[in-house]
Amino acid sequence: MTSTRATAGMSLPTSTPAPEGPPAAANRPDPPATAANTAERPAATLPLPNGLAYAIAAVAVTGLLILPFAVIRSGSTLAAAAGNYELNNVALAAALGALILWRRPGHVIGWVLVAAGGLNALVQLSLEYRQFGLPSGLAVEGLFNWLWVLTQACLAIALPQLFPDGRLLSRRWRPLAWFGALVTALAATLFIIDPAGTDLLFTLAFLVFGLACLASLVPLGVRFRRSRGAERQQFKWVFYGLAISLPVALVDSVSGTDVTATAALTLVPLVVIPVAITVAVLRYRLFDIDVVISRTLLVAGLAGFITAAYVGIVVGVGSLVGRGGEPDLVLSVAATAVVAVAFQPVRRGLQRVANRLVFGRRATPYDVLSGFATRVGAAEPSSDTLVQLAELMARGTGADPARVWLRVGAELRPAATWPPRSDVDATAAVELQNADGETLDRAGSGPALPDADLGVPVRDQGELLGMLTIAKPRGERVTEVDVELLGRLAAASGVVLRNLRLDAELAQRLTDLEASRRRLLSAQNDARQRIEA
Template identity: 30%
Template sequence: MQHALVLLGAAVPVVVGALVLRSRAGHPIGWLLVAHGALFFVTLTLDEPATFHAGLIVDQLTMGAWVLLFLCLVLIAYLLPDGRAANGFWRWWVRIGLVGVLAFVIGAAGDRQGFAETHSGAGLPVPWLPEPVSGFLGVVGLVLVVLLSFGSFFAVWWRLRGAQGDVRLQLLWLVWGALSVPVTLLAGWVNYFLLDDGPLFPAALGLVAAGLPVTVGIAILRHRLFDIRLVLSRTLTYLLLVAAVVAVYALLLFGTDRLTGNGTVGGLLAVGVVAVAVHPAYSFLRGRIERWVYGLRSDPQAAIRLLADRAEAADPNGLITAVTDAVAAALRVDGVRVEPSASEHDTALRAHMVHRGEHVGYLAIEVPAGREFSQTELDLVQDLARYAAILVRAEQLNDELRESRSRIVAGREEERRRLRRDLHDGVGPSLAAIVLKLNATQSRKDPQERNALIAETRDEVKAAIAEVRRLVDDLRPPAIDEVGLLDAIRQRASVLSGEVTFEVTGPDTLPPLPAAVEVAAFRIVSEAMTNVARHAGATRCRVGVEVDGSFELTVSDNGHGTDRTTTRGVGWTSMRERAAELGGSCTITSRPEGGLIVRAVLPLSEERAEAEA
């Protein structure tokens, strides 16, 4: 049986390594698998002591070769999945460990006592090193070999912390295969203490030699063969549960036997304790392991806290990225993205994001192949989508605000350019012509000619005055200063009246208002009433003005209203931007009985308005 296990442990890595090399030519892990099979076969077939001189020399040189038994598998742990160490630190760690392996093999070849014990007291055929030197090399090399072996666990853990997607799945395959190592050690102890060196340990050793290379090969070639997360979580849960049950049972049995001298009582007590503790222990272990493997699917509150923490720490311009990263970390999925609309050809799981009845987008989740979400996970996805909708909408509003401010600045510069052009092309030439005509008038001696030039100059001045008045009216409606804001609104309503009857209500006397508020309010109400007259299909429109800490303007009509698919035009955008420029707000909503309500709220503090603008 032992020879069959040796052949199995040697042949499987060679075959798997050949498959890896065939699929990915020159892949370092493929060569390491082949080398592992060869070393495993040579190391375990040369364990019988030789009787001739050349064989004794080989035995001496290979006394420390047992460290090569699983060296290649240890190196694979550092190099999986791409054949390279994670960073410079781990590269140097591997190199120092390999130097330690060489030092141990050299030092072990000078171990006189060990050679004599295995060869019936014979001396070293080649006493090439003084015993203190070989002993020193052996000790130092053994320490470095142990550090190299245990360091592989930390190297895999370090990679797993930041791994996502396929890389994480490949590493989890390695972790699953590496679980055979502690199982083999446990089998060795059981085999030694309870079975008197029976066949259990060689069988477990063959399992590691063959099973771990198979999982490594799957990690490289077919890491989506099935949901390794589910298998790993179940394996870890039951392994730890069995180990805990055995340990508790053995300790209770040993303790009661020592205290009472009655093994039967200890056995009954141990059975009772184990029976009571198995289910709570199983639930605890399963929750912790599934949280590590699957994320926070069993702890929705922790998932929401993670989303909130990531969003709070994120840069304002990277809020959506922080949201998707948090959801991916909470669900342990390959990737998460925010999409404006659903794709018919994509297989991603999508959750509809809605904020205050408004469509925000879809939370698209890339589910690993072979994994199906349970109802608990689907509920968690919906909860995360609800909270993500708030954050995504905040990011969208932030983008809209930036665009709005850019348009405001661009509009302001365009207005300045227009004023410059109008002054340069209109008022400027008129004033220049007036100066020329005044000079000509001064040089004329004939009264009739002088009077004619004065008349022409008077006409030029009137034209210049009219141009200046036009420019001023464009900057601020004159009706506001002539009759007041409320009456100016009534005048505008009177102009638009026809099929629509406008009703303007407000306080008898308005308090002094900031000039910017008056202009913004007049422009907003003019745009709103114009929309009602042209597009609403309404017969009545009510305009209400209130001043109570802030200026509130309401325009409501009884028209056909709109729906969510209606494209917001330039007028709607202009009203919102005018209010936002002063630190206020402008909302447009539908009335239950039909029509729209435009409500603008403008702050009255000029300092606040300027600061927020």
């Protein structure tokens, strides 16, 4: 096996490379960095002043604040206005676009959001003009009402094709962009000619417009497949917003029971998607998306379990006993008791499933221990052995990073880290307060070390030889399984660390002797030069 050597704060003599061990594809990091798969293009910008964006956002927010008063002034109610889709407003998109431009001046995605909010603001203000009963209200509303087509095109066609850097994926996608622009122009023209939408051509045009919106999601999916690292997390935020918004939009389109309620559901995408895009572009708490997805899956699963249990017991059993149409106190209490008893086991099972879906498969403790035994027994201990140990720790606990520390003299040095990180050199050695290495924290688990949510000392015959540490991803806690696994690995790796420690101390002494010899030679040369002078 070609082993990836972790950057370390120390050097160890190398030995025969360890032979190939069990496959570790479960938590393997991304492929090696190359210009083809990791380079991020610079974001496209527009040479427009930020002040223009701020002014448009202010107008959009002002229109949103006036909207409730305009509805009441027209003699309608907020419920009726929601049912007529009069409360649909994307002022939030304009405000968030201005925020993006404040942090990333000229960013195309920010300007698209501002444009969507500004166009919608004109539609909204014309509607409010009519609602306040001002002169020629219907004419003014008709003059601007068609702009909602452009607003929709900005959000559903332009954003998916340009996210996240404001550029098309490649030149080959230009026909799709032109197709979206032409369909948008056609739909807007037909809406101006026939606002009521009675013409068949109008219906066909808007079907094609919807097709263009769906087709614009294709480059978004292609980008996601090619993305790595932080860019991939950006797409996760957007797809999370789409996963919430699309089902809501589907419910709105197929439900005909409560027009007001279903129309109000359309407000959800107008909030969720701009927020997700803004978080992704600004990269604010970008890597929290994995935790958000995991918690969402957990909550959704628990909600489904509670609903199924209640419906199954109260309705199902009630139907069997002839009380399906009447509430039954006994069945309700039984359903509550079943949910209360099964809640924790179900929650733990759903949490494992959610973590598996989000973070990938993690090796079982048995896999980790057997893999370590196989690799250690197959060859002499070397620095590669510590890299493999760190990799097994990361696979078994989901840690980022997992690190092996080796005691050399009166200090602990980082000997191996997984996943390999470029900043490992910055991880300084930790001094021990005494020669016996008895610098323990209050819990007695060893010295406090950086990037460590859990640290387990490695001892042999009572002597501290090193430490095994893990740092859990944000939102995850150290579990009893993690503690047990690291404890077993620490117990099994004592002999390995002792041998490597002797090698490291020998190398350190050789280095010190070489440095001392050079100092002696330098002193002799200086003395000879003074005598000759």
